[in-house]
Amino acid sequence: MEQLRQLVAGKLSVALPATVTFHRPADARTSPSDLPTLDSVDMIKTEREVALLVSGKKVHPVPGPTGGIPFIGGYSEIYPDFMGNYDRLLRKYGHMVHVSYLGKSVYLTDDPDCAGVVLSEGEFYSKQIGENHPLFPFKMTLPNGLFTTDTSNPTWPISHKFMMTAMGVKAMRNYVRGMDHTAGQLVQRFNELLERGQTIEGFPWALRTAAQTIGEVAVGIDFKMLDSTESSIADIFRLINRNLEAAQSLFRKGRIYRAFPNPERREQRATGDQMVREAAQMERILRESKTEDMPYHQAAVSTTSLLDYMLHATDEEGRKMDVELVHETVITFLIAGQVTSSSALAWLWFCLATFPVQARKLYASLVAAGLTREKEITADELSKLDYLDWFIKEMQRLYNPAFQPTREAQKDVVMPGGFIVPKGSQVTVALHSVMVNPEHWKDPLRFDPDRWGTEEVRKRHKYAYIPFAAGGRSCIGFNFALQELKLLLARTVLNFQIENTTEGSVIYDPEFSLYRPLNFTMRLRKQTDPAEVRMDEETGPKKEELKIEAPTPVVGSKSLPRFWAVHASNNGTCEGMAGDAAAKARQLGFTDVQVVALRDSPLAEAKATAAVAAAPNFFVICVATYNGEPSDSALAFSEMLDAEMRSGNEARFAGINFCVFGAGNTQWGPTFQAFVSFFPEGDSTIS
Numbered sequence: 001m002e003q004l005r006q007l008v009a010g011k012l013s014v015a016l017p018a019t020v021t022f023h024r025p026a027d028a029r030t031s032p033s034d035l036p037t038l039d040s041v042d043m044i045k046t047e048r049e050v051a052l053l054v055s056g057k058k059v060h061p062v063p064g065p066t067g068g069i070p071f072i073g074g075y076s077e078i079y080p081d082f083m084g085n086y087d088r089l090l091r092k093y094g095h096m097v098h099v100s101y102l103g104k105s106v107y108l109t110d111d112p113d114c115a116g117v118v119l120s121e122g123e124f125y126s127k128q129i130g131e132n133h134p135l136f137p138f139k140m141t142l143p144n145g146l147f148t149t150d151t152s153n154p155t156w157p158i159s160h161k162f163m164m165t166a167m168g169v170k171a172m173r174n175y176v177r178g179m180d181h182t183a184g185q186l187v188q189r190f191n192e193l194l195e196r197g198q199t200i201e202g203f204p205w206a207l208r209t210a211a212q213t214i215g216e217v218a219v220g221i222d223f224k225m226l227d228s229t230e231s232s233i234a235d236i237f238r239l240i241n242r243n244l245e246a247a248q249s250l251f252r253k254g255r256i257y258r259a260f261p262n263p264e265r266r267e268q269r270a271t272g273d274q275m276v277r278e279a280a281q282m283e284r285i286l287r288e289s290k291t292e293d294m295p296y297h298q299a300a301v302s303t304t305s306l307l308d309y310m311l312h313a314t315d316e317e318g319r320k321m322d323v324e325l326v327h328e329t330v331i332t333f334l335i336a337g338q339v340t341s342s343s344a345l346a347w348l349w350f351c352l353a354t355f356p357v358q359a360r361k362l363y364a365s366l367v368a369a370g371l372t373r374e375k376e377i378t379a380d381e382l383s384k385l386d387y388l389d390w391f392i393k394e395m396q397r398l399y400n401p402a403f404q405p406t407r408e409a410q411k412d413v414v415m416p417g418g419f420i421v422p423k424g425s426q427v428t429v430a431l432h433s434v435m436v437n438p439e440h441w442k443d444p445l446r447f448d449p450d451r452w453g454t455e456e457v458r459k460r461h462k463y464a465y466i467p468f469a470a471g472g473r474s475c476i477g478f479n480f481a482l483q484e485l486k487l488l489l490a491r492t493v494l495n496f497q498i499e500n501t502t503e504g505s506v507i508y509d510p511e512f513s514l515y516r517p518l519n520f521t522m523r524l525r526k527q528t529d530p531a532e533v534r535m536d537e538e539t540g541p542k543k544e545e546l547k548i549e550a551p552t553p554v555v556g557s558k559s560l561p562r563f564w565a566v567h568a569s570n571n572g573t574c575e576g577m578a579g580d581a582a583a584k585a586r587q588l589g590f591t592d593v594q595v596v597a598l599r600d601s602p603l604a605e606a607k608a609t610a611a612v613a614a615a616p617n618f619f620v621i622c623v624a625t626y627n628g629e630p631s632d633s634a635l636a637f638s639e640m641l642d643a644e645m646r647s648g649n650e651a652r653f654a655g656i657n658f659c660v661f662g663a664g665n666t667q668w669g670p671t672f673q674a675f676v677s678f679f680p681e682g683d684s685t686i687s
């Protein structure tokens with residue numbers, strides 16, 4: 001049977017042969033689960049026709065939302081809240097979803113089996129960065145970069161081979177001391193800020209720290225970004241960030257926009273060229289160094305930086321990396337090492353603030369292992385700290401910076417679940433959705449580092465936890481990232497407790513290709529004395545404390561106004577409309593959204609109206625008409641409006657931006673939606 005399955009799967013392009021089952025056919029109305037199974041070759045031989053199912057299902061196209069505005073299509077199904085929308089779509093349609101928008105076609109999955117297939121480079125899928133791939137604009141800057149190039153580009157295996165060795169565990173141990181030095185500098189700066197009682201902007205500080213670390217490791221330069229609380233980001237990292245933002249904007253705006261001259265493309269070219277010039281300059285300086293050429297395994301543990309390694313490592317045939325390839329690879333590492341780790345560090349601080357009980361347990365575990373504020377931390381010590389490892393794992397499961405590795409289908413392929421994915425499709429593994437998939441994670445939204453010590457999690461599906469992706473194009477820097485994050489987290493916890501001082505909810509940045517907390521601010525307190533810490537039952541989180549779900553940051557732009565969805569309903573239709581409008585507003589990036597009845601809204605009372613009018617605001621008012629009159633619930637409001645109009649007081653609504661949606665019934669011809677016209681027109685819109 002195994003052989004037959006392999007053979008059939010091979011012929012029909014079924015990705016996982018084990019998902020194929022054989023059945024006696026019946027008529028089309030019979031549900032797949034009622035088809036009799038043929039589970040031996042002998043049974044199959046006696047049949048004239050055999051039905052095949054994949055994962056117990058008939059093969060079928062990938063479902064997804066249809067309709068929407070022509071051409072724009074499902075844009076608002078995805079943007080701007082990628083994270084929330086990926087989750088929502090996958091829970092609604094099943095484990096694969098297809099969305100089309102702006103001429104793009106996107107397939108998403110949250111299923112570990114599908115993720116395993118998509119991320120395995122080979123017959124079915126490969127990293128080919130075509131125009132619809134999220135990395136396409138980045139590839140315009142770095143066509144041969146290890147991260148941004150196609151697997152089929154002949155330069156990829158070369159840089160991959162060299163850099164895999166340079167990023168191995170052994171090689172990373174060389175960098176522990178430097179990383180701990182950076183962590184020490186960060187602690188000094190944080191102490192200064194603590195003494196001044198200043199709040200700290202999480203992400204910018206995480207960015208400086210990650211940039212400082214990767215700068216030293218990648219090019220051996222101390223960029224002095226943590227020398228004082230006033231030091232700023234070095235120019236090369238500014239360039240990188242400008243370049244990335246331009247690329248991200250180009251991706252969002254789509255192919256047609258990119259085809260015309262546009263400011264982002266100009267910015268991208270200018271910053272890209274400048275980055276290459278800077279890399280070339282660093283390369284020329286290092287070329288003069290005393291390092292001899294040597295075999296790459298040896299070079300990985302004895303060169304002074306990744307750039308030094310690239311210039312002096314030779315492979316089995318004595319070949320070295322090409323100089324242009326070295327430039328692109330250095331930039332790739334400066335980018336990849338900074339953007340991801342900085343977001344991860346900011347989320348770690350966020351987790352310390354959000355989960356104080358788990359933070360306390362982490363501190364106790366470090367003290368119990370003999371770590372102190374003064375003593376250097378060694379690679380050996382780091383590798384033995386379970387709770388530290390689990391804390392980071394839990395952060396990555398819930399808040400992983402990378403969220404959408406994407407691969408191209410190399411042929412039509414039948415996926416686990418019976419979904420057919422056509423050749424050329426771009427399939428995105430929605431990493432967050434995989435890692436909170438309730439079929440694979442118990443209480444998926446709870447932040448519970450201890451789950452990593454359980455048998456259940458140890459025996460999890462191989463692809464249920466994939467923060468660094470998987471397969472041939474997975475993260476080459478994960479040893480580096482984990483070592484760096486462990487050091488920085490340990491140093492933070494040994495020295496400080498963190499309090500979240502963000503105003504309102506923490507929002508993530510919808511404009512960027514990584515998940516990062518834009519507005520997270522924090523205040524530090526000195527950590528308690530190690531002598532007061534006990535590592536016992538008391539220290540760990542109690543059951544009820546674990547019940548708190550990890551907050552889901554909302555997408556957001558602080559620049560959008562406060563949104564009010566107002567209803568004046570008798571029988572619930574308008575209340576429903578207001579609820580829908582509010583949900584859409586959240587999906588579109590409004591972070592401050594209120595749903596309220598018209599009679600309780602700030603519009604009903606003069607002082608309250610003036611107070612909301614003073615700040616940016618937008619009201620969507622959903623009202624119904626009954627017999628040409630206000631609904632009962634709008635009566636008082638309507639009388640107030642009449643009174644204000646009679647006294648010439650329209651100005652009371654100055655500064656209020658609103659639109660009115662009338663619910664009504666055309667059978668009431670002459671008074672159809674009549675109540676809408678009760679609203680003053682002024683400068684505002686009535687629709």
Ligand code: HEM
Binds near residue numbers: 147332344474
């Ligand atoms: C928490 C931190 C990090 C996360 C979550 C992360 C995640 C990932 C993911 C998901 C990919 C696959 C991307 C794709 O399929 O399109 C990737 C690739 C890569 N990462 Fe990381 N990464 C992290 C840190 C780093 C660091 C610190 C470095 C370098 C020092 C690095 C270097 C790279 C490179 C070079 C690739 C491309 C490898 C290839 O395509 O062959 N990453 N990373």
Ligand SMILES: Cc1cc2nc3c(=O)[nH]c(=O)nc-3n(C[C@H](O)[C@H](O)[C@H](O)COP(=O)(O)O)c2cc1C
Binds near residue numbers: 573625627
């Ligand atoms: C008794 C009655 C009178 C109505 N009069 C009107 C009317 O004059 N004009 C109109 O456009 N719709 C009229 N409608 C339709 C309602 O406005 C419509 O059903 C609306 O969706 C109700 O909203 P609600 O459920 O939020 O109260 C009337 C409905 C009823 C039951």
